[in-house]
Amino acid sequence: MKRALAAGLVVVYCLAPFYWMVVSSLRRTGDIFETTPWPSPPSLENYAAVFSGHSDFGRALLNSLIVSAGTTVLTLTLGICCAYALARLTFRGKNLVLGLVMGTSMFPGALLIVPLLKLFTELGWINTYHAMIVPSMSFALPLAVWTLTAFFRQMPHELEQAATIDGCSRWGAFRRVILPIAAPGVFTTAILAFFATWNEFMIALTMISKADMQTATVRVAQFGGASDFDTPFGTQMAAGVIVTIPLVILVLVFQKRIVAGLTSGALK
Amino acid sequence: MRRGSRWFTALMISPTLLALALVVLYPLVAAARESMYVRGEGLDADGFVVEGERFVGLAHYAELVGERFVNALLNTTVFTLVTVTLETVLGVAMALVMHNVLRGRGVVRAGILIPWAVPTAISGLMWRWVFQADGVANAILGEKILWTTEGVQAKLAVIIADTWKTAPFVGLLVLAGLQIIPTMVYEAAKVDGASAWQTFWRITLPLVKPALVVAVLFRILDALAMFDLPFVMIGRGKLSVETLSALVWDEATQLRYGSAAAYGMVLIAYVAVVVFVFVRLLGADLLADTRSRKRTA
Amino acid sequence: MKKTLLLACALTLATTTACGAGEEEASADGRGPITIVDTQSHEAATRKVIDAWNAAHPDQKVTLDIQPKDADSQRQRLINNAQTKSDAMDVIMLDAVWTAEFAANRWVDPVAAGTFKADEFLAPTLATATYRGNLYAMPWLTGTGLLYYRGDLVDKAPTTWAEMKETCAEVLPEHKEMSCYAGLLDKYEGLTVSFAEAVQSAGGTVADESGVPHLDTDAAKAGLTFLVDGLKSGMIPKEGITFKEDEVKNALQSGKVLFARSWASLYGTANAADSPVAGKVEVAPIPGLDGPGSGTLGGANLAISAFSKRKETAKDFLTFFTSPEQMKIWATVNSTPVARTALYDDQELVKQYPYLPSLKQGIVAAKPRPVAVKYGDVTAAIQNAVYPALSGEVAVEQALSGLQQQLSGLLKQ
Numbered sequence: 006m007k008r009a010l011a012a013g014l015v016v017v018y019c020l021a022p023f024y025w026m027v028v029s030s031l032r033r034t035g036d037i038f039e040t041t042p043w044p045s046p047p048s049l050e051n052y053a054a055v056f057s058g059h060s061d062f063g064r065a066l067l068n069s070l071i072v073s074a075g076t077t078v079l080t081l082t083l084g085i086c087c088a089y090a091l092a093r094l095t096f097r098g099k100n101l102v103l104g105l106v107m108g109t110s111m112f113p114g115a116l117l118i119v120p121l122l123k124l125f126t127e128l129g130w131i132n133t134y135h136a137m138i139v140p141s142m143s144f145a146l147p148l149a150v151w152t153l154t155a156f157f158r159q160m161p162h163e164l165e166q167a168a169t170i171d172g173c174s175r176w177g178a179f180r181r182v183i184l185p186i187a188a189p190g191v192f193t194t195a196i197l198a199f200f201a202t203w204n205e206f207m208i209a210l211t212m213i214s215k216a217d218m219q220t221a222t223v224r225v226a227q228f229g230g231a232s233d234f235d236t237p238f239g240t241q242m243a244a245g246v247i248v249t250i251p252l253v254i255l256v257l258v259f260q261k262r263i264v265a266g267l268t269s270g271a272l273k
Numbered sequence: 274m275r276r277g278s279r280w281f282t283a284l285m286i287s288p289t290l291l292a293l294a295l296v297v298l299y300p301l302v303a304a305a306r307e308s309m310y311v312r313g314e315g316l317d318a319d320g321f322v323v324e325g326e327r328f329v330g331l332a333h334y335a336e337l338v339g340e341r342f343v344n345a346l347l348n349t350t351v352f353t354l355v356t357v358t359l360e361t362v363l364g365v366a367m368a369l370v371m372h373n374v375l376r377g378r379g380v381v382r383a384g385i386l387i388p389w390a391v392p393t394a395i396s397g398l399m400w401r402w403v404f405q406a407d408g409v410a411n412a413i414l415g416e417k418i419l420w421t422t423e424g425v426q427a428k429l430a431v432i433i434a435d436t437w438k439t440a441p442f443v444g445l446l447v448l449a450g451l452q453i454i455p456t457m458v459y460e461a462a463k464v465d466g467a468s469a470w471q472t473f474w475r476i477t478l479p480l481v482k483p484a485l486v487v488a489v490l491f492r493i494l495d496a497l498a499m500f501d502l503p504f505v506m507i508g509r510g511k512l513s514v515e516t517l518s519a520l521v522w523d524e525a526t527q528l529r530y531g532s533a534a535a536y537g538m539v540l541i542a543y544v545a546v547v548v549f550v551f552v553r554l555l556g557a558d559l560l561a562d563t564r565s566r567k568r569t570a
Numbered sequence: 571m572k573k574t575l576l577l578a579c580a581l582t583l584a585t586t587t588a589c590g591a592g593e594e595e596a597s598a599d600g601r602g603p604i605t606i607v608d609t610q611s612h613e614a615a616t617r618k619v620i621d622a623w624n625a626a627h628p629d630q631k632v633t634l635d636i637q638p639k640d641a642d643s644q645r646q647r648l649i650n651n652a653q654t655k656s657d658a659m660d661v662i663m664l665d666a667v668w669t670a671e672f673a674a675n676r677w678v679d680p681v682a683a684g685t686f687k688a689d690e691f692l693a694p695t696l697a698t699a700t701y702r703g704n705l706y707a708m709p710w711l712t713g714t715g716l717l718y719y720r721g722d723l724v725d726k727a728p729t730t731w732a733e734m735k736e737t738c739a740e741v742l743p744e745h746k747e748m749s750c751y752a753g754l755l756d757k758y759e760g761l762t763v764s765f766a767e768a769v770q771s772a773g774g775t776v777a778d779e780s781g782v783p784h785l786d787t788d789a790a791k792a793g794l795t796f797l798v799d800g801l802k803s804g805m806i807p808k809e810g811i812t813f814k815e816d817e818v819k820n821a822l823q824s825g826k827v828l829f830a831r832s833w834a835s836l837y838g839t840a841n842a843a844d845s846p847v848a849g850k851v852e853v854a855p856i857p858g859l860d861g862p863g864s865g866t867l868g869g870a871n872l873a874i875s876a877f878s879k880r881k882e883t884a885k886d887f888l889t890f891f892t893s894p895e896q897m898k899i900w901a902t903v904n905s906t907p908v909a910r911t912a913l914y915d916d917q918e919l920v921k922q923y924p925y926l927p928s929l930k931q932g933i934v935a936a937k938p939r940p941v942a943v944k945y946g947d948v949t950a951a952i953q954n955a956v957y958p959a960l961s962g963e964v965a966v967e968q969a970l971s972g973l974q975q976q977l978s979g980l981l982k983q
Contacts, residue, residue, distance in 0.1 A: 011370040012377070016384040019441055023387055025409055026399045035844075038820075040412040087289035096282045106289065109297040111544050113498035115521040116537030119530055120303035121296065122654065131654040143296040146289060175281045204392035206501045207522075214651035215658040216635040222394045226505055227638030234819035234832075234839050236639065238402055245395040252390040260383050267442070268449030268484070313675075316943065320702035322674045406809040406817070419812050423757065423957060509642055510757055510950060526646050527946050528653075 023249075030242035037239050051243035062244060064217055065224040069248075071134055072209070072220055073202040076141040080198050081191060083142075084149030089179060091150070092157035093165065103154070110147035114207050117143060122211055136212040137220070141205055145198045152197060152266050156190030157183070193266035196259055200252060221248045301541075308333055308534035333535035342536060344512055345520040346543075351428065352516065353496040353547075356435045361489055363436065364443025368481075369473075371444065372451045385441040393438065397505030400434040404506070421506075423513045431503050431514050439495070443488045450484030451477065486555050493551065497544050517543070600882035604660035606872075607635045609644065611835070612663075615903035619896045623887060630883045632661075641665060641759045645946070652677040652877065660878040661887060664707050666698035666869045666938065667759075667945050673701035674943040678873035679881065681705040685889060694933055695909035699871040707871035708892045709909035714865030714936040715767055716929070717856045718822055718830045718840065720847065727854030728829075729862050731771075731796055735805065738828055745828075749807040751800060752821045753831040756814045757957045762949045763866045764831070765956045766939055768793035771856060771863030776952070776977075777940040783977035785970045792859055794966050798959055811960055823847050831856060833868060834929055838905035853925045855932050865936040869909070907933070942981055951976045 029037065030051050032044040055062050090096070091103055121140050122131075130136040160183070168178035184191075209220040219227075225244040228237055256263060311333075312326040336342065371381050391399070403410050404420035411417055420430040454477065462472045478485075500522065503514035509523065517540045524533035608616050613636060620632045635658075637644045645668060651659050652675070664672060672678045681699075686708065688696060695709035719727060723741050728734040738750035754760030766776045774789025784790065800806040807826065809817075815832060819839060822830040823846050840851040856863040872891060874884045890896060894910060901908050901919055907929055913919055914930040923929075942948045955973035958964040 008370070008373050008375070012374045012381050015367050015370050016381055018437075019384045019388050022396075022399055022403060022437060023391060025403060029402060038407055040409050083288045083292055086285040090282050090285035094278070094282050094285070096279070102286060102290070106293065109293050111494055111541070111548060112297055112301065113500075113518050113521075113537070113540055113544070115498070115500060115518040115525075116304050116534070116541065117297060117300040119525050119533060120300035120307065122650075123303070124299070126654045131656045132658055139292075140296050142292050146292060150289060175278060200390065204394070206392070206394040211650060214647060214654065214656045222392050226394050226398065227643060234815050234836055236816045241398050242402060245391075245398055248395055249391050252392075253387060256386040256390050257383050260379065260386055263386065264382065264445055264449065268446055316674060320674055320943075321676060322943065406812050417809060419809055421756075422811050422961060424961070508757065510953060512954065526649065527944070528649070 026242050027246055030239060030246050032239055034237075034239055051237075051239040052247070054237065054240045055244045055247060061217060062221070062224060062247070065219055065221040066247070068134075068218060069203055069221040072137045072141070072205075073199050075134060075138040076145050076202040077195050077198045079138060080142055080145040080149045081195055084146055084153055084194070085184070085187075085191060088150050088153030088157055089183065092154045093160075093183070106147050106150050110144060110151075112143070114140075114143070118207060118211050125212065130212075132213055132215040132218050134218075137205075137209050140208045140212070141202050144205075145201055148201060149194050149198050152194045153187075153190060156187055156194070159190075160186055189262070190266075193259075193262045196255060196263055197266050200255070203248075203252065304534040304537055307530050308538050309531070311531045313528055329531070333532045334539075336532055336535070337539060341512070341515075342520065342539075345515050345517045345536075348428070348513070348515055349497060349499070349517045349540075349543075352431065352435070352499055353493060355432050356439070356496050357489060357492050359432070359436045360440040360443050360492055361485070363440040364488070365447050365478075365481075365485070367441060367444030368447035368451055369477075371448050382445075385444060388438045388440075389442050389445075391438065393501045394505055396434060396438050397502050400430065400437075400502075401506045404430045421508065421511075423511055425513075427507050427511060427513050431506060434506060435496070435499070435502055439492060443485075443492060446484050446488035447481050450481035454480045482555075489555075490548070490551060493547060494544065497540070497547065600880055601630055602880045602883060603629075603631045603633065604878070604880045604883050604887065605633045605635050605658065606661040606663075606887070607637055607648070607659045608663045609637045610639065612904055612906070615900045618903055619891055619900055622896065622899075623890055627883075630880075630886075632887055635659065637663070648672075649677075651875070655877045657875075657877050657879045659875050660880055660884045661891075662873055662875055663710075663870050664699075664873045666712075666867060666871065667941075667949070669699055669706055669871070670701050670941050670943050671945055672873065673704070673706040677876050678706050679876050681708060681874075681888075685885070686892065690894070690911060691909045692911050692930070692933060694867055694936060694938070695869060695871070698867060698869055698938060699873075707873035708888050710869070710871045710892060711906050712867065712869035712909050712933055713834045713907045714867055714929075714932050715763070715831050715856050715863075716834055716836075716865075716925070716932065717854045718832055718836060718851055719854065720822075720825075720828055720850055721852035722850040723828060727852070728857050729855075730857050731859060734829060734857050738805065741828055745825075748825060749810075749821075749827050750805040751829045751831070752806060752810050752813055752818045752827045753797075754814060754818060755797070755801075755806070755811050755960060756817075757953050758814060759949060760814055761956055762939060762952045763868070764797065765794065765952055766866045766937070767831075767856065767863065768796050770866070770937055771858030772796070773859060775937065777981055781940070781942075781981040783940075783974050783981060785974040785977070789859075790970055791966060794956065794959060794970060796859070797956075798962070798966055801960055802962065811957075822851065833906075834923075834925070835904065835906040837923065837925060853928075855928060865932055867933070867936040867938045869907075871909075940977070940981060944980060948977065948980050951980060 028042070028044055031047040032039065033048045033050055036044065087106070091099060117140070125131055125136050164182050164186070165178045168182040173181060204222065206222050209223045213219050225241060225248055228241050228244060309328060309330055310326040311329045313322050313324070314327070315323050317323050367385065371378065371385070374381055401421070402408060406417065406419055410420065418426055420426050458476055459472065462476055467475070498518050499516045500518040503511070503516060504519055507514045509519070517536060521533050521537045521540065524536060606616070606620070613634070617634060620634055624631045637647065645665070648659070648662055662678070664678065691709045692712060695712045696705070699705055699707040699709050717727065723745070724737055728737055734751065742748055742750065754764050769776055769790045772789040772792040774787050774793060775784055777783045801808070801810060807821070813821070818830050818832050819836060821827045822840060825847065837853055839845065841848050856865055858864065872888055874881060874888065878884055894912065897908050897910050898913055898916065898919070901913055902922065905923060914926045920926050940948055951973060955969045955976070959966055959969035
């Protein structure tokens with residue numbers, strides 16, 4: 006009983022603020038300042054407002070999806086190779102490489118962004134998807150390498166030996182034997198990288214000046230009201246819920262994998 | 274080592290290193306250079322901003338004694354110390370609760386992942402809404418606390434919001450650590466008549482320490498770079514919640530790239546020192562596996 | 571697995587090249603589709619003008635880009651666009667206080683003389699678009715602070731702060747839930763406006779035309795003291811220190827305050843059919859220390875981004891937008907005051923906005939905020955000095971003397 010109560014408390018603590026966001030998003034504009042625990046009557050008007058007119062929130066969601074998917078694919082392609090080498094090959098300077106990769110996650114984005122902004126201006130990359138995807142690697146790549154290295158290490162040592170005996174080249178062993186077995190770990194890492202990029206704010210805010218290229222997190226923060234005198238709290242909450250929902254669904258479906266991914270690096 | 278394998282290794286590693294060189298190393302070097310230049314100072318006879326840059330050496334670093342920088346440094350330090358401490362304590366507590374849950378662990382785990390899944394910028398909006406002058410936080414407390422004004426209450430609001438979002442993350446990492454402790458250990462402790470507290474302090478904590486240390490290190494890195502939460506939640510320009518990252522950002526939007534870069538370099542140095550001290554003190558052996566494997570290989 | 575990897579590479583390539591393909595080529599004659607950047611609060615009115623233009627110019631269509639709500643984020647987006655030399659924005663809404671910064675950095679093009687009749691616009695609006703004698707934007711919107719009050723509870727609008735307090739002392743005892751006054755006092759651009767207004771209304775000025783600050787005067791002290799004592803005595807509700815435009819409107823609409831200072835465009839919102847106080851809200855010039863106060867000049871103008879690739883279309887569109895016909899159409903949809911003098915005497919508009927004639931007087935009497943290329947630093951300095959004074963952490967004299975010193979450095983060009 007005590008245990009259930011404690012568990013209940015933990016769940017309430019985690020869900021209460023989110024619940025309040027959902028409830029507020031379901032209130033009518035006129036009731037938005039009410040503090041009743043359930044909207045009466047509930048209304049979808051805020052959700053309609055999010056997608057209505059020319060705010061083009063659907064486009065912002067699509068942009069978020071493209072940037073997150075692009076970053077995930079790019080990061081995994083590079084990260085898998087690097088993590089494999091770090092976990093399963095022996096070479097000199099391995100610790101240095103691992104240290105370098107992990108060290109890069111230490112640098113705050115606020116500092117990196119201005120030089121990149123200037124570089125991308127020269128390259129004519131401003132207002133493009135790659136202007137968001139490439140800098141996103143600065144946090145996604147160390148995350149991916151870290152998680153994947155842990156996954157690769159968990160696999161039995163004999164795998165490559167067996168493959169080599171069967172006449173596989175090193176590349177063949179990696180591709181035909183290791184990768185298929187590592188697929189679950191790769192998938193988990195993909196979810197983590199996707200999450201991290203979906204939540205990104207500062208890069209998307211800086212690299213993009215074209216409204217129809219903005220991502221959803223930036224767009225939500227910039228929602229204005231129909232007059233100078235209204236902050237559309239209800240609409241903001243509704244948009245916030247919409248941005249969060251895909252992640253919540255991913256969490257509910259893949260919670261075991263996500264936990265495995267989050268903890269693999271920590272436990273080894 | 275055979276020649277072929279060396280090539281293979283280089284081929285596998287270099288794309289990642291090249292990518293990181295582009296998005297981390299290059300900006301870092303460029304920022305280091307920028308921090309010693311000043312640009313756009315002064316107007317010409319027609320009132321236009323004079324273009325071009327001028328070398329000023331370490332002049333920007335001399336501004337570091339300024340009130341605003343010291344304030345941001347203190348805020349960053351306070352936020353990091355308080356949030357990471359709270360998150361560690363709460364996270365461990367959550368992990369213990371989850372570990373002891375017999376039924377419905379999936380529900381608890383899913384619930385605990387929700388705060389982690391909410392994007393920081395969105396959670397900033399959400400908490401701003403909660404902490405409005407006539408918001409639900411004040412309704413529950415029955416007080417009229419002006420959370421978003423300058424002062425301790427604004428700091429507190431940021432700390433509450435940050436703890437909410439990240440304590441579950443710590444909790445999950447610790448839970449994973451708990452789950453690999455064999456039940457035998459606990460049974461032995463019971464036989465020896467150890468109290469619950471003794472069991473926790475002497476057995477559980479030391480055994481989850483590796484997991485906990487990594488979780489805390491991640492949290493420290495994140496907290497030292499805190500930006501979106503105070504920015505969206507309390508508002509830009511509120512000095513009581515201005516962090517170093519926010520200061521760097523603000524200087525850059527005022528086109529003072531030189532001092533922005535200088536502040537940023539100091540922030541990096543600060544992060545590096547904290548990480549170094551932390552790893553030394555608590556022995557967060559991030560590279561342990563490679564070393565131990567080398568020995569066995 | 572090989573296929574998956576290949577697919578991954580293909581996807582990466584596709585996402586990175588797809589966006590390049592979307593770029594349209596700049597036409598050689600500077601014409602083609604353009605983008606105007608404006609705020610959401612203007613959306614309905616601006617869209618009407620855009621629709622009219624688009625119907626007549628199908629090959630030079632105008633797209634509306636909606637800015638975030640707060641001025642700081644708007645400015646940050648515009649500067650970011652200029653820093654990256656992006657052609658994403660052609661015509662931009664330039665707040666009156668940004669003119670100097672954008673002109674001095676060559677981020678906006680000067681408006682060629684002779685393309686419009688200057689004498690048809692209110693003189694102060696021209697001034698807000700001018701930097702060092704050259705016009706950098708088409709005068710568009712203007713406005714100044716107005717005192718809103720509950721006409722059903724107050725007989726005669728006060729002209730001085732003392733009168734306002736007296737009126738409150740008479741009315742409030744019967745309306746316990748009400749406070750006297752609310753203004754823009756959160757720490758943002760509105761605080762700079764409120765502070766400048768208070769100082770001016772006490773007969774002083776934040777800085778004179780040659781950029782010399784005057785905050786060591788009795789007037790400056792009286793102005794800031796009005797706000798500080800207002801909060802201390804409860805004349806301004808305690809939470810008033812978190813108020814921006816929204817909260818002031820909410821306080822007025824929900825009957826929490828008798829008097830409120832806001833912009834002219836609030837009139838339409840406060841008296842709209844769905845407003846709880848519709849028909850009860852009236853407008854007067856803001857009060858001052860010894861007589862009517864002096865407002866701060868607000869407003870925004872339309873400029874052409876220096877990085878636009880379709881400047882010919884942009885120029886034509888500007889002329890169209892600021893023409894008497896389109897400006898009137900704009901004004902019938904949105905109650906923000908516009909820059910054309912004739913519209914203040916237009917019978918139809920005066921019927922819709924009865925306050926227009928007195929507003930015109932207010933605008934002519936209003937003063938601009940300090941002009942500075944680094945206006946961002948100036949306004950930050952003001953906010954950082956005034957806000958602690960409002961919350962009682964710093965004494966009035968101390969705040970003012972510190973600010974005097976800081977502004978002396980910042981305004982010296």
